Amino acid sequence: MASKVVDLRSDTVTKPSDAMRAAMAAAVVDDDVVGVDPTAQQFQEEMAALMGKEAALFVPSGTMGNLISVLVHCDVRGSEVILGDDSHIHVYENGGISTIGGVHPKTVRNNPDGTMDIDKIVAAIRHPDLHYPTTRLICLENTHGNCGGKCLSVEYIDKVGEIAKNHDLKLHIDGARIFNASVALGVPVDRLVKAADSVSVCLSKGLGAPVGSVIVGSKAFIDKARILRKTLGGGMRQVGVLCAAAQVAVRDTLGKLEDDHRKAKALAEGLKKIKHITVDPASVETNMVFFDITNPRISPDNLCQVLEQHNVLAMPASSKSIRFVLHYQISDSDVQYALTSVEKAIEELLK
Incomplete structure (x- = not known):
């Protein structure tokens, strides 16, 4: 039995580092709802600069950040947003853009690499008409979670941004x-999102902060976003306590993401050698590994249950596949232990 749990369920499971906890304890705070928390102000300014945008706003979650962004851009009920049929906003965010914002989703099929075909995006655009909602926004997701953590290239994002601009639409990136x-792409983040009118950035995934996301955009966009954050219950008063941890996460963890990608590739290479599993290591671009189980006697649910007995935590991704997600608190020895545990778990299930 491992001396600790190797948690590969998601990169959201990281625990705050000692440096984050110390920063939280020492944070200078005030009331952020009225805009006077100094730590929150500083962090938001830093994130806006890092992302190449005018302003930023800390929000409790990526789901709220995406919802606020869509509602700012689609401020007329009955607006329509073009987004991927397998995107996080469409699949995993409780239909908030529709139920809360009155925004209609127009889905375009996601390709295996996370993109949507350019011609299909153009074909989906609808201008004011008596019978249809009016398209006002296009949403992309980078990296694309359901497509295995695939990266959208800067060239692709620029093309979609050009389409949005030519049709008087806005572009939001679920980042x-x-x-x-x-x-992974070797492209500075501000250049990668240059074409976007807004971007949501999660702080509590690979970066390892305990809570929160930021949304970035123009000053006018953030001014409206601040009002919506309050409306949705996202104003959190002395939020500098959380922003202090996020500052440390950005400072200390950004440089570790490349190592997460390396370990994910090593994990995929190891899984490829195990019987009854298929995986394509070449498809691993960032910190996610999806693998299929080929033996009908083994289900993802059963394999995850047996792995848990070995102190390895994972989640089924479908009726035949499992997802492993790497983060900076997973070591090289954890990767090797996980591989050994998968092999043993398969042997146990086939007995």
């Missing part, structure tokens, strides 16, 4: 793992 994409 929950945008720094993973930046590192």
